[in-house]
Amino acid sequence: MKWIDGGVTAPQGFRAAGVYAGIHACSQLSEKESAAFIQNLRDCYGKQGHKNDLALLCADVPCTAAGIFTSNLVKGAPIAVCKEHLKNGWAQAVVANSANANTCNADGLQKAEAMAEAAAAALHIPEEDVLVASTGVIGQPLPLPPILAGIPRIAERLSADGSLEAATAIMTTDRVPKNMAVEFSLGGKTVRIGGISKGSGMIHPNMCTMLCFLTTDAAVSAAALDKALRLAAKDSFNMLSVDEDMSTNDTCLLLADGAAGNEELTSDSPDFPVFVTALRKLCIQLARAMAKDGEGAKHLLVCEVAGAVSDADARKVAKAIVCSSLVKAAIFGADANWGRVLCAVGYCGANVDVHKVDVDFSSPAGTIPVCRSGAGVPFDEDRAKEILLQDEITVMVTLHDGTATATAYGCDLTYDYVKINGDYRT
Template identity: 75%
Template sequence: MKWIDGGVTAPKGFRAAGIYAGVKACAHMTAAEAANYAQDMRTGKKPVGSKNDLALICADAPCTAAGVFTSNLVKGAPIAVCQKHLQDGRAQAVIANSGNANTCNADGRQKAEAMAAAVAEELNLRDEDVLVGSTGVIGQPLPLEPILSAVPKLTQKLSTHGSLDAATAIMTTDTVPKNVAVEVELDGRPVRIGGISKGSGMIHPNMCTMLCFLTTDAAISAKALDSALRFAVRDSFNMLSVDEDMSTNDTCVILADGKAGNAEITEDSPAFSIFAQALKALCVKLARAMAKDGEGAKKLLVCQVSGAASDADARKIAKAVICSSLVKTAIFGADANWGRVLCAIGYAGAKVDVQKVDVDFVSAVGTLPVCRGGAGIPFDEELGKRILQEDEITVRTVLHDGNAAAEAYGCDLTYDYVKINGDYRT
């Protein structure tokens, strides 16, 4: 397995694009004002400093497809459209906007369907073969005119080098685009998987994390693709949390066009495990990137748990540690306050003998043992400060209760998180 450039356009047969449509700018405009604004966008009057806010990913041929969505009972309209369009396990394109979530709107479903239909018309596809994603403010009507007006230009801009533009278009409070790809060999042929994602705040486990769009040129059945995606999500996006707020729109979909020429992968194929592990590695890379780019965050926080009595216990404990506000603030302040880690372990709801727990803080500077057998041990506070001042911190926890392990991804909690979310809507 090797990491390569190209994101969602690294696999054969995929193109992508991202442009500025003015979705957020039109939120408080009248229909006439929005139409005039959209006309200005068509003539190239893009505001200075504006970023892409409309993305498109398209395959040259029909694909097998699968998706996983938020478990929040309040769901964005695009999710209903995606779930309907994925019923046959097929898709060929994805359109997504930032700036407006299209959630809790009476006309949301109609507008999401209209986005899919506009792309289908331009690319000569069935409406059902187009998936939809939206992210941004909840509860504001989605201004459809700028999106529909931008679709022709968006499709014209599709390129085998357009992944970064698409990754930028789905960003909201993200500070950097997430754009990765990986290559593995199956049946003697190179098979590629690419992905883009967004997610900075309103991120919490159980597939309530972000928008993530994945592509692959592997030949794989729809059933195997769905299984591989769920396996990958379980140990990546479902082990990710920034702020314990479960979003309404989070979507992770994958398209597979079979252009790599490998023998079709089924759940019983020897190649299935290789493909699934590569997909998981890519999703973990995206999850780590999103955690590190959490709203206001300065540091990536990873909790590695080993020696747990069961997988479920390991996962509960890892999540509890990276979700703890007290742990997150200690990491922000570079304070080796290991007692907060023990506290989180104690309320995680897992089977654990707290008198056996060992804890270390780890970064590029080195390793600081702070707890053995559930009790503190002497350590160098100055070394602890240096270790925790790095931008990637691992809390290594050994439970000595069994053989299960898990890893979760989060970030520190800073003053800027409050600033960002104090006036997010306005």
């Protein structure tokens, strides 16, 4: 497997684009002012100088498709549309907007359906083959006119080089776009999987708070695609947390168009594990990128747990540590306060003998042991600080209770997180 450029348009047969539609601006304007604003965008398209806020992804042919969504009881209206349209296991396009979540709105479902209808008309495909996603402020009515005006424009811009445009369009508080792809061999055929995602705040499993769109030119049955996506998410997006706030709009979609020409994979195919491994690696890298780009974050925080009684116990411990506000604050301050790590192990509910636990802090600057058999060991504070000042920090926890392992992804907790979320809506 090798990493390649191209994101969601790296696989054969996929095109994408992103444009600035003025969704946030129109939410602040009257109907008359909004119409004038949209007309001005038409007149000076390409000269606005604003971040894209409307994305479109389309395949040349209908694709087998799968999706997983937030487990929050409060769900964005686009999720209902996606679930309905995915019932037959097929899709061909995704339309998504940032700047507004279209959640907790009385007319949300109708507007999400209108987005699908407009995209279908622009692409000349059935409406039921269009999936919809939104991200942004919860509880504010979605201004539909700029989206309906933007969809025909974005359809004209669709390109095999448009993945980065689309990745930028779905960003909210993200500082950088997440745009990746992998290439590998499957049944003697060269196969690619590409992905874009967004998410820096309101991120917590299961699944985590994000939008993620994945594409592949492998031929995969709908049932196998669904299974592969869930297996990949288990070790990636479901092990990611920035702030323990689960979003209402988490959406992860995977489309497979079969353009690579391999024999169609089922979950019983000998090559199915190869596909799952590649998909998992891509999803883990996207999860790491989202954790590192957490709101206000200065450090990527990774927790690697080994020696657990079971997978479930390993996952509980790893998640508890990356979710601990006290651990996150210590990482921000480059303070080797390992007691906070052990504290999280103790309250997470896992089957653990705390008198066996070892803890090490690691980074590109080196590794330092700080706890052995549940008790502190002498260590050089200056050396520990040097290690913890790096951009990426790993907390290594060995339980000595079994053989199960797990890895979770998070970030530190900084002053900027409060600043960003203190006035996010206004």
